[in-house]
Amino acid sequence: MISEGASQDWGDTLERKIQDRTVRIGVIGLGYVGLSLAVEFAKAGLQVTGIEIDADKVARLQRGDSYVQDVKPYEVKGLIADGKFLVVNDYQALQDVDAVSICVPTPLSKTKDPDISYIAAATKEIVSYLHPGQLIVLESTTYPGTTDEVILPALRKTGLQVGREFFVAFSPERIDPGNAQYHTRNTPKIIGGVTEQCAQVAKALYELAIQRVVLVSSARAAEMVKLLENTFRAVNIGLVNEVALMCNRLKIDVWEVIEAAATKPFGFMPFYPGPGLGGHCIPVDPYYLAWKLKTLDYKARFIELAADINTNMPWYVVSKVVDALNERRKSVNGSNILVLGVTYKRNTNDLRESPALDIMKILQDKGAYVSFYDTFATELRHLDGATHVSLDEAIVGAADCVIIATDHSNVSYEWVVAHAQLVMDTRNVTRDLHPDPKNVIKL
Numbered sequence: 295m296i297s298e299g300a301s302q303d304w305g306d307t308l309e310r311k312i313q314d315r316t317v318r319i320g321v322i323g324l325g326y327v328g329l330s331l332a333v334e335f336a337k338a339g340l341q342v343t344g345i346e347i348d349a350d351k352v353a354r355l356q357r358g359d360s361y362v363q364d365v366k367p368y369e370v371k372g373l374i375a376d377g378k379f380l381v382v383n384d385y386q387a388l389q390d391v392d393a394v395s396i397c398v399p400t401p402l403s404k405t406k407d408p409d410i411s412y413i414a415a416a417t418k419e420i421v422s423y424l425h426p427g428q429l430i431v432l433e434s435t436t437y438p439g440t441t442d443e444v445i446l447p448a449l450r451k452t453g454l455q456v457g458r459e460f461f462v463a464f465s466p467e468r469i470d471p472g473n474a475q476y477h478t479r480n481t482p483k484i485i486g487g488v489t490e491q492c493a494q495v496a497k498a499l500y501e502l503a504i505q506r507v508v509l510v511s512s513a514r515a516a517e518m519v520k521l522l523e524n525t526f527r528a529v530n531i532g533l534v535n536e537v538a539l540m541c542n543r544l545k546i547d548v549w550e551v552i553e554a555a556a557t558k559p560f561g562f563m564p565f566y567p568g569p570g571l572g573g574h575c576i577p578v579d580p581y582y583l584a585w586k587l588k589t590l591d592y593k594a595r596f597i598e599l600a601a602d603i604n605t606n607m608p609w610y611v612v613s614k615v616v617d618a619l620n621e622r623r624k625s626v627n628g629s630n631i632l633v634l635g636v637t638y639k640r641n642t643n644d645l646r647e648s649p650a651l652d653i654m655k656i657l658q659d660k661g662a663y664v665s666f667y668d669t670f671a672t673e674l675r676h677l678d679g680a681t682h683v684s685l686d687e688a689i690v691g692a693a694d695c696v697i698i699a700t701d702h703s704n705v706s707y708e709w710v711v712a713h714a715q716l717v718m719d720t721r722n723v724t725r726d727l728h729p730d731p732k733n734v735i736k737l
């Protein structure tokens with residue numbers, strides 16, 4: 295931790311504003327993470343200003359609409375009407391806020407290296423408006439060292455002193471879209487400050503809106519916590535996907551094996567195979583860690599191996615479909631394939647990194663005619679030559695193969711199996727069908 299200045303007056307001033315709830319909050323980037331956080335702070339009675347560069351999103355929020363599934367339009371509407379939540383596309387608003395949460399994207403470049411250009415752009419704007427008594431919290435997932443090595447030096451150029459005049463912390467977002475039990479308020483929040491005082495003011499602020507705040511010793515440790523959580527998932531999914539490949543060779547039902555293993559009350563946590571990784575976090579975040587380690591001459595072997603297996607899963611799904619068609623004396627070239635569920639996860643509308651899209655592309659490259667059905671991806675009606683279709687008997691029956699890529703709960707899979715010629719079930723949703731359907735293949 296960096297040593298602090300002698301006086302903590304600005305820290306006291308900020309803490310007083312937090313205690314009497316007059317603290318004004320700015321959130322940069324109103325996507326899945328930023329909008330949920332901004333709304334949570336505003337629901338806690340705080341004055342929140344959201345800064346978003348996408349004009350469409352700004353307009354939608356300003357008229358009381360929401361584009362994030364877990365944030366309900368009536369909540370946005372109410373908070374905007376009450377004047378608790380202001381949405382702007384102008385950074386000038388930063389001059390009037392006491393705390394800023396940065397929630398901008400952290401994607402990968404084409405070569406799978408971290409792209410922190412969004413963080414850099416937001417930081418540049420913050421620097422222009424940084425004033426004594428301001429707290430800056432980075433929420434975007436990133437490699438360990440970003441807060442200390444990218445954000446802090448830029449803010450220090452203002453001449454203000456960290457831990458004394460301004461405060462900096464990292465607090466990873468843990469939002470799980472579509473999770474009915476855990477949401478922003480009741481998911482414990484990790485915070486690591488650049489100094490002890492930074493950690494304390496950030497903790498005091500977040501405790502106004504989040505039930506439990508957990509402090510770690512540094513921003514770096516907090517950055518690593520997030521990467522451990524997501525690398526843990528990526529590696530375990532990679533392991534179970536490889537177990538699926540092994541079971542396929544051994545002619546054993548991998549799903550039966552996992553369910554039985556999961557009866558062990560200790561020392562085993564079930565993960566399930568699938569068509570590949572999806573979403574903005576699990577397929578992306580481990581690369582941030584691997585990249586950082588590469589700069590330190592360390593090869594993150596588990597991450598590389600898991601990524602290798604997981605990115606191959608869409609190809610594996612297609613190979614099983616090709617084999618099944620072959621058994622029926624059909625070629626994939628010229629066949630009609632219907633994909634059910636194209637978002638990356640059950641009952642969500644998020645298409646980012648969805649393996650269903652990879653499966654569709656691979657099949658099209660092999661000459662298949664691909665259509666899809668997904669009522670959650672409401673804005674998507676055409677996808678690189680694939681068209682959205684309705685789910686009726688004629689369409690299901692005409693498909694040479696129906697691939698269940700994402701297991702949304704609003705589809706009757708029993709009905710699908712009853713009317714389809716061939717079903718590739720990548721999610722084991724047909725497990726309870728009796729008698730065992732002969733037209734279903736699984737991972």
Ligand SMILES: NC(=O)c1ccc[n+]([C@@H]2O[C@H](COP(=O)([O-])OP(=O)(O)OC[C@H]3O[C@@H](n4cnc5c(N)ncnc54)[C@H](O)[C@@H]3O)[C@@H](O)[C@H]2O)c1
Pocket residue numbers: 322323324325326327328345346347348351397398399400412415416433434435436466467468469470471574575
């Ligand atoms: N989506 C999740 O489930 C999730 C969960 C945990 C962590 N995260 C992390 O949180 C961060 C944000 O993710 P997200 O899913 O909310 O992304 P998102 O793409 O949904 O939202 C980011 C928003 O930031 C806006 N933006 C970009 N640059 C900006 C700028 N300079 N100024 C103002 N607005 C700007 C974009 O227009 C967009 O609306 C990422 O680092 C991600 O890895 C995401």
